Amino acid sequence: MNYVVFDIETTGLDPSNHEIIEVGAVRIRDGAIADTFHHLVRPRQSIPEEISRLTGIDDGMVADAESADEILPKLLQFIGDDTLVAHNLSFDAPFLQHKLDDLGYTLLRPDGLCTLVLARALFPTLSGHRLENVAEHLGIVPETAHRALADAMTTAKVFLAITERASSLPLMLVQQLAQLSGLFSPRTGDWFTDLSLQVMSTRADAIPDDCEVREGMLYTSVKPREEGAKPGERVVGDIQEQALQMLAAGGPLSESLPGYEPREGQLQMVAKVSEALTADKHAVIEAGTGTGKSMAYLIPAALHALASDERVVVSTHTLALQDQIEQRDFPTLVKLFGGQISLAVQKGRKNYVCLRKVRAEAGVMSFSSHADEIQGMMGLLVWLTQTAEGVREELSSHAVSHALWSRVQSETDTCINKRCPFFRPCYYFRAKARAQTAEIVVTNHSLLLSDLKADHRVLPKYEALVIDEAHHLEDQATKHLGDEVHAAQLAALSYRLSRDRGKNGIIPELKSRFETSQSMPLSMEDKLTRAQEWIEDVSRSADTAFALLGGLLPAGKNELRLTDDLWRHPNFIQFSEQMSELRAPIHALRELVKGLQEWAKKAMSDDDAGRIIDAAGFLDQWLQGVELLEEMTVPSDSRVTWIERRGYGRPRYSVHTAPIDVSSTLRTLLFEPLASTVLTSATLSVRGRFDFTINQLGLGESLAEKRLITGNVPSPFDYQSQARLFVPNDVPELAKMTADEAATWLCDSLYHLAVASSGRVLALFTSHQMLRETAKLLRGPLAAKNLSVFAQDVDGGRTAMLEAFRNNPNSILLGAQSFWEGIDLPGDQLTTLVIIRLPFAPPSHPVTEARHERLTKSGQSPFWVASLPEAVVRFRQGFGRLIRTKQDKGVVVVYDKRIITAKYGATFIQSLAGIRPHVAPEQEVLRQVRSFLSQSATS
The missing domain is CATH 3.30.420.10 (Ribonuclease H-like superfamily/Ribonuclease H)
Known part of the structure; x- marks a missing residue:
């Protein structure tokens, strides 16, 4: 061509x-x-x-x-x-x-x-x-x-x-891409076909050394499992002493890491982690930015695992930290231990791709398939020849959509285990096998809590646990120990099961596939035919039930907690009646699930078994959602239930439930059964005390029993010389202004700050609406100064905005919740941090509301006991975005005068590392910002 x-x-x-x-x-x-x-x-x-x-x-x-x-x-x-x-x-x-x-x-x-x-x-x-x-x-x-x-x-x-x-690319893969692309673009199909002919003429169709092929699928091959250290082979004696020796000047770590220097804070943390692991105690350790806390717990954890022959699990909140441990810290750890320590990363099952489902989905792609899904399948087939882990996070969401991934993800309900032709190379079982033999398993808070909920059937057995980014544990426990049902998800599953009046979908396709086969049980054809009617009836009734619950929401309100008066509301009574009418068809469909599962066991081929178990699994998932909808709306003193509405025009409803108090569950299911748990983060204390974290997570009894170690390890950074905190005292009260009015004032002030610091500004908002309005007004004036504006969810998502900001220093980045933590902008990438308002959580959220009511009934102040400490932790996380290395210098400007005028404002200041605010009118603040940044640039 x-x-x-x-x-x-x-x-x-x-x-x-x-x-x-x-x-x-x-x-x-x-x-x-x-x-x-x-x-x-x-x-x-x-x-x-x-x-x-x-x-x-x-x-x-x-x-x-x-x-x-x-x-x-x-x-x-x-x-x-x-x-x-x-x-x-x-x-x-x-x-x-x-x-x-x-x-x-x-x-x-x-x-x-x-x-x-x-x-x-x-x-x-x-x-x-x-x-x-x-x-x-x-x-x-x-x-x-x-x-x-x-x-x-x-x-x-x-x-x-x-x-x-x-x-x-391998010839087989190019031919598959030609076949798929021809479904949406003949010209693209011809291009791939021409390429395949060129490949055939120049080289044999050899399978790459790191790949294998089965059932027409090409994927990365299974690597031989590496043996870990033998029990007691490497470690004898005092763990704390050995850990400190490894980190000492001239020690093994300095030999592995050029330029390494011992840090006092890191050594303090090593001592506390070692004590907790060897003395069977729990520990709450705050380690400031730059402490090197991951190596401070990994080294004692590795020594403990090798000495005791007991696995240590490390749990993080963010994927970034998980990747850092796996890709940066662990290779160093391996060198330190002469290759005698092994680490595995385990994620939730739905994060892994299912090879059998990819093959099945690729096989049913046709001219009627959406072009985006065909292109996504092409990306999946290419990725399978490259990925070692097979996890969703590796893929761009633009390349493979969420909808397509949901059809190819690994799931317990649709797994045929050893009958699957891809059981041996299955990415999920590869990860699980590695975790079973590893001394250290890295996971996330979500999977850790799912393991608790599933009676420890998800993660391999462990006796010691390290929870990094522990300030997220309560929120994650609240989320994962609760449940939620979304109308849109139920509708999507129903659509997949049966649509177009039973002409298409998993159930009719299954019936069509086997209706001329002798392998279908005699009664199954009739059950599958009737199932299509039952699914339609249940789906229609479920839609009505959600609409009835949604009708309880007042106009302009997107969340509504179900309280005693609402249980008696006519809409709720009608909802309950609607759900009771579903019991008969749900029972019949439950029997169908059992029948499908039995049929799958007797299927003539593994492929037949897979198709049947897929139908059973998707039907079971859908039924669980419908059943959960009724279960969740039963009143409970220990849980809070609420309805959410999202979207406009055609609103999307969902029902959520969560425990009001997670501390007792964490104490009973997590801390009491374990010999040792180490919780760490850069922000666990308020005014240097850990009372908030201890009460929040249920560690009070451990403290009373003297099984709890606490420690505050300071950051090695000299904040007094590296940073300045400014509070303009003539700032208007933004909370009392409309979003438009607040944005007008912010635009003028942020403009002058951005010009003063030549960009490199991060502004942290607590309101998405205020962020959008400010971005709209700020873009034009700053463009005239050759400064760009990158606004979260206006110009792109979090990752794209961070990348744009890093690549364009002459810019200002406006971010909301997800930018308050977990982002690293060292050096001169960021010199000016702006905190628009103190980050108090809205007290109207159903979970917050229920918890505050409980505190009030017990005679405590919800503000001082919960709202303020939560806001202080969040504020400290935001403040921590500025100084990331010993060389960084910059300023923080807080536009919320409450930090200096309110009685509680001192709590925020006293929780920072020796920083004291410079209070002055806005114009004077601008002058001092220019002065400090210019001195920093020349020093």
């Missing part, structure tokens, strides 16, 4: 109302760039200011250019009958065709190749697939962005590199 790679710049996204202002094209012949085409285009209307800022094209530049009527026929002639290529062809080609239609022309071959689609399929683990992301991944230096010829040239280079990469 010959190709023409093209790009257009437009005045907007709507071809009916917007115009083309530039076209660029590059011809590729025989694998090389042969010719180019470029013209500015004079639009009928003025170019919008934001388009001029983006592209650099203004009205003056196009004043003497030819119009689209003159340029587009020339472009059409340049393209001829060559194959079109573009990055995001689904936008560029229809936009171009719309303009050609106006002139009476048409593209000869509108179907072409999209490098965005190809990149998502061939590089499914890239965090972003914008042209610049793909170019960087391929080692291509992009031309100037947002100019037509430059982008077309970059796309051409990307296309040639993608062609080379695709040619290196």
